Structures are given as structure tokens and as C-alpha cells.
Amino acid sequence: MTAKLILGKDVSEQIYGELRQRIESLRSKGIVPGLAVVLVGEDPASQVYVRMKGRKCEELGMHSVTIVMPESTTQDALLAKVAELNADPSIHGFLIQLPLPAHIDEKAVINAVDPSKDVDCFHPYNVGKMLIGEPEFLPATPAGVQQMLVRSGVDIRGKHVVVVGRSNIVGKPMAAMMMQKGPGADSTVTVVHSRTEGLADITRQADILIVAIGKAGFVTADMVKDGAVVVDVGTNRVADPSAKNGSRLVGDVDFETVKEKASMITPVPGGVGPMTICMLMANAVSAAERRAGI
Numbered sequence: 246m247t248a249k250l251i252l253g254k255d256v257s258e259q260i261y262g263e264l265r266q267r268i269e270s271l272r273s274k275g276i277v278p279g280l281a282v283v284l285v286g287e288d289p290a291s292q293v294y295v296r297m298k299g300r301k302c303e304e305l306g307m308h309s310v311t312i313v314m315p316e317s318t319t320q321d322a323l324l325a326k327v328a329e330l331n332a333d334p335s336i337h338g339f340l341i342q343l344p345l346p347a348h349i350d351e352k353a354v355i356n357a358v359d360p361s362k363d364v365d366c367f368h369p370y371n372v373g374k375m376l377i378g379e380p381e382f383l384p385a386t387p388a389g390v391q392q393m394l395v396r397s398g399v400d401i402r403g404k405h406v407v408v409v410g411r412s413n414i415v416g417k418p419m420a421a422m423m424m425q426k427g428p429g430a431d432s433t434v435t436v437v438h439s440r441t442e443g444l445a446d447i448t449r450q451a452d453i454l455i456v457a458i459g460k461a462g463f464v465t466a467d468m469v470k471d472g473a474v475v476v477d478v479g480t481n482r483v484a485d486p487s488a489k490n491g492s493r494l495v496g497d498v499d500f501e502t503v504k505e506k507a508s509m510i511t512p513v514p515g516g517v518g519p520m521t522i523c524m525l526m527a528n529a530v531s532a533a534e535r536r537a538g539i
């Protein structure tokens with residue numbers, strides 16, 4: 246069997262259509278949802294994502310602010326910027342692009358964000374609310390994965406979801422969301438990671454395999470059950486002399502072999518990546534609606 250592709254571009258277009266209507270409705274009340282992104286330093290990959298976010302905001306008719314601070318920015322200066330954004334009524338949500346330079350304590354910065362503006366859903370308050378099933382925001386990447394599954398008609402309830410990876414930004418919240426009560430969830434979740442013994446024996450039991458371990462081509466066909474749905478969250482840049490810029494983006498799944506075994510699969514690029522930005526926009530719109538009492 247060759248797997249059907251789940252494309253982030255297609256799924257995100259659907260969601261953008263819905264967001265446009267919500268933004269229009271806010272604008273008719275004189276509210277323009279505002280999203281700010283803070284970038285510290287000059288990491289080229291981060292610059293690309295930040296530019297993509299700004300472009301999408303403008304396309305949707307949202308207010309977009311990009312703040313670029315030098316690599317040498319002190320923690321106090323960054324915290325002052327966070328305080329300013331917390332107080333700015335034109336900004337409904339903002340995020341600080343990670344990773345931060347080594348001299349800045351990421352936790353201190355995340356903790357300083359007003360939870361009602363925390364569109365990344367990284368603040369401990371929002372992580373806790375999500376975990377107990379009272380989400381105010383959902384983290385963008387796991388929320389994007391969930392939307393891809395739901396909108397592709399994947400049966401989730403009662404199924405075995407295996408999450409490969411246990412990061413705070415993908416693996417952990419993904420597992421929490423899939424085990425939650427309710428539509429788009431209700432699954433049985435196993436989390437495996439770099440210290441798991443017999444990892445392949447567990448991934449082979451997955452009806453839905455979600456991979457976010459940050460190792461190029463980590464999941465091979467022998468680790469996947471026939472007919473499984475495979476979601477690849479990995480974004481690894483690998484050298485490729487035949488590519489224009491000498492490198493290309495690959496996932497954590499060995500796409501060419503796994504696609505012959507899976508029933509559905511997400512490619513990299515063009516899979517989860519575009520969903521991350523889409524769900525970030527969705528969170529900004531939700532933040533604006535919530536502040537307006539909608």
C-alpha cells in the first residue's frame with residue numbers, strides 16, 4: 246500500500262478560511278487581532294519562521310509586530326520587552342522565538358509572559374490548564390497534528406497512539422492532548438523516548454504514530470504497523486550537495502520506506518510545519534475574542 250498524504254497546506258487552508266471569518270467578525274467590532282513575535286539574535290532558520298509568521302498575519306488582516314533584538318540583549322532588557330508587550334492593548338498574543346541565546350534563562354522569560362497572551366502555550370499556567378482538560382490555549386504544533394488527524398477523518402477514539410519523543414513543546418503536550426476526554430482524542434497513549442527499551446516493539450503497536458524526537462530518519466519501515474497513520478513532526482536540516490543551498494529539510498521518519506507501509510503519512514516539508522503557524526494564528530484570534538468577551 247502507498248500511504249495517502251496528509252498535507253499541512255490543505256488542512257491549514259481550511260482553518261485559515263475559518264479564521265478569516267472570525268477576524269472579519271472581530272474587525273466589524275473595531276478589533277484587529279494583534280500578534281507580536283520577538284526574535285533575539287540572528288539564527289537564520291528562526292528568521293525564516295518569523296518572516297513567515299509576519300507574512301501570514303498581514304495576509305489574514307491581523308496586526309503584526311516583529312521585534313528583533315541583538316544577540317547581546319540582556320535578560321533584563323528582554324524581560325522589559327515582555328512587560329511592554331504584556332501591557333500593550335494592540336497586542337492580543339505574542340511569543341519569544343526559541344531557542345534564546347545561552348546567557349538568557351528561557352524559563353524566566355516564559356514565566357514573565359501574561360498567560361492570557363501566551364499564544365505558544367508555554368507558560369506553566371497554560372500547560373496546567375491544558376493538562377487538566379480546561380485549555381485556554383493549545384500548543385501550536387500538537388494542536389496542528391490533532392487538526393490534521395481530525396480533518397483527515399482518522400479514527401482516534403480508543404486507538405493506540407504512540408508518541409516518540411518527550412519534549413515540553415511537542416511530545417508531552419501531544420500525549421496529554423490525545424489522552425484527553427472528548428472528540429479528536431480519547432485515545433490510549435504510550436510515550437517512548439531515547440531511553441526506552443524495546444522501542445520498536447512499542448512503535449509497531451501504534452495505530453497512530455507521532456514522531457518528534459529530532460533525529461533524521463529515525464523511524465524506519467520495520468518500526469511501523471501495516472496501515473498505521475504516521476505523523477512526522479521532525480524538521481532536520483541535512484547536507485545535500487544537489488540542493489540549491491546545499492541542504493534540505495527531512496523529517497524524523499524515513500519517508501520513502503514508511504510510506505509503503507502506512508495508510509496515511511505527513512511529508513516533510515509540507516506536513517506539520519505549515520500547521521504550526523496556522524495554529525499560532527488561531528491562538529492569536531482566540532486571545533482577541535476572549536479579551537472581547539466572545
Ligand SMILES: Nc1nc(=O)c2c([nH]1)NC[C@@H]1CN(c3ccc(C(=O)N[C@@H](CCC(=O)O)C(=O)O)cc3)C=[N+]21
Binds near residue numbers: 494514515519521522
Ligand atoms: N517560541 C517558539 N514558537 C514556535 O512555534 C517555534 C519556535 N519558538 N522556534 C522554532 C520552531 C520551529 N517552528 C516552525 C514553524 C513552521 C515551520 C514550517 O512551516 N516549515 C515548512 C518548511 C519551511 C522551510 O523550508 O524551512 C514545512 O515544514 O513545510 C517549521 C518550523 C516554530 N517554532
